[in-house]
Amino acid sequence: MRLAEIFERVVGPEAPIRFRAYDGSAAGDPNSDITLVIRTPVALNYLAQSPGALGLTRAYVSGHLDLEGDMYTALRRMSDFVFSEGIRLSPLQLAGIAKDIGWVKFVNRVSPPPQEMRGSRLLGRGTRHSKKRDAEVIQHHYDVSNAFYELVLGPSMAYTCAVYPTAEATLEQAQFHKHDLVARKLGLSEGMHLLDVGCGWGGMVLHAAREYGVKALGVTLSKEQAEWARKRIAEEGMGDLAEVRHMDYRDVPDGSYDRVSSIGLTEHIGKKNVPAYFASLYHKLKPGGRLLNHCITRPRNDLPPFKSNGVINRYVFPDGELEGPGFLQTVMNDTGFEIRHQENLREHYALTLRDWCANLDRNWDAAVAEVGQATARVWRLYMAGCVLGFENDVVQLHQILGVKPDGTDSGMPLRPAFEPPVA
Template sequence: MPEAAPRLAAVAERLLDGSLPVRIRAWDRSEAGPPDAPTLVVRHPRALRRFLWRPGELGLARAWVAGEVDVDGDLYEALEVLAGPLWERDSESSPARSLGEQARDPQVRSALRELIALAGPWPPPPPPPEEVRARVGPRHSRNRDRRAIGHHYDVGNDFYRLVLGESMVYSCAYWTPGGDLERAQRDKLDLVCRKLGLEEGTRLLDVGCGWGALLIHAAREYGVTGVGVTLSREQARWARKSLAEEGLADRVEIRVQDYRDVDDGPYDAIASIGMAEHVGVRRYREYAQVLHQLLAPGGRLLNHQIARPPEPPGRPHQLDPFIDSYVFPDGELSPVGSTVSALESVGFEVRDLESLREHYALTLRQWVRNLEADFTRAARLTTPGRARVWRLYMAASALAFERRRIGVNQILAVRPDPDGHSGLPLRTRDWRS
């Protein structure tokens, strides 16, 4: 029987309508493709069956999570060369189109017949167990949001510590040249505190508080009291333990609670760091309204949120199938202008916007290094499939920030008092009133 890799290379060239951007190594150890390119390792014909049933990103993601596809060499380089043909081509020529549409082309029909012959016996294998299964209830209902958050965050605190480092901060750090991750995360926490104008006695609400790092920093360094809410029981357990170890448990309360159920305002300041991505585009105005009602007149809101560029007119935004199925179920990104408009529509005054796009790329690359440095242990702390999910999504996200496909912004907004006073200094980046 002819070797598998040359046959796969020929199929790929026909489906991509161009030269092959990677070298291929097949399950029979045969190789084909440009010798200096990154090597895509296809370990089992099951990977082809997944692609045939779900052409495009989701089929390939399932094969990656199952360990049936891998990269030999630099993962970033492989993702760079694959981004064009697989994810960034015009939708009319993308492999993600249905096979029925593509099969009208005689060349594609011939390639598909060869792919089916290589794929082996049917039916398709089931998705890896790390994939989100049935989703019950309306999108962004309380119960469905709780399950979505549990899928992403309740995978083991020790796993997250390995990836995130000692800071246990799961959002963009704030880098200086030559700095390390711990310093950059500490600088980010302090930047947030300064923007919020925190001081002794300030009452702070941290919406989506994660493992409690911001509240610990704010209580220890600025003397605040506060409340943190999260839907993750694992995060809450870690945060409470950390607060107790710091001697701050009497100053900060951690709740497993939906932000929509917080009813003990007003707060002097509110932080929302990397949480609004879970809210849902259609609920942004409700989100803004809840936070506005919880904030005292003259109080400040710091909203730190990933954003996507606006879609061209007439083209609806499509959720990323890999991210939605394996990483952030029901997560949605919005253009930064839409977030600003939602905040302003309920009475907030937006006073400052800072883009940290390059900072997030640096942060993600460090998290990937942490994971790769102890991948065997990471897989043992969760599952091999989930560790592979995190490696792929973080590396791909780093490239997305670098290529300006997504961004991240800190929006500082205030709830002016009845006389219109914002409480901000004339030179806003001094942050202190």
């Protein structure tokens, strides 16, 4: 039995992609601009061991399965018959594959690619969400290579959802607009002290210092991020106002800040730690201070527990957890924050990810030279898949603004003016 026959039986003869295999067989739409290529029998080992998204990811990352054409387009077309339902092979189909490539080869178990961070590799890294383990898993993702992130993220080096003032805005314009939206929601003004937790490469810290004259401190668990940010702060001559430290936000002294921004940190906290997280940020604020929490969320609070062994957790964000916006807002409220504003920016994250995907494709050879083929493939697959996730409302992005009351005075204007008119 040829592999093309197996493909057609599994996904149907009307699959909107082309299929080609190492045995010379082909199937699917011959005019499709997307071709799925099975390069070696190892790809089938991965699919037999883990049908569906995980097996496909392992085969693609390791290079035993390839994809010709645009990754986002391929995932969008494949999502209905692969990622939603999973590949399911009958005993007859399995026997046909085994006969074609040899039973011993087919049933042979293959180790996952080294880019996969499984639970067994985390057991020696401390208790889940302990300071030690959080530091290690953050480094797993963010200490890939500053040069690689420059290729993907562009000059802003902002690895969080941008906010597009118009559909035609560039990525850099949208990232500037995001930082300025956060600044306006916080009501930043000269002389204030801002704490930016999970500050990345210091984009918000620099924006607050440069545009508003704020004395800003950013903290990150990534040593490479901190080093890059300190160098950029020095290059811009902002060292008197902006600072980035390699440290855990939990170690920052309490009661010292007028404003706190948290842009893309909450996803790494873990649900059981969310109350302690917001309590920590509450205590770091002076009375009358504001917190802007910006993070990826789930559409609802009552969804099943977050899948901790999925592709994203194994390859991109170990120990990552997403919560519903209602849950986060409730915990903020119960901590003592007065909630003043919240909004969902999920469409903006789809646009952001599209721009990052375009950057990676444009700089593909340089990216591979910097981090290797397998890691670059992880990023191509993960970012394209996330575009679909935000477009299809599988995930969302919420900004929630809270005030630490000073008595009964919120310090908020009667009507906010967060968004300036678009020229």
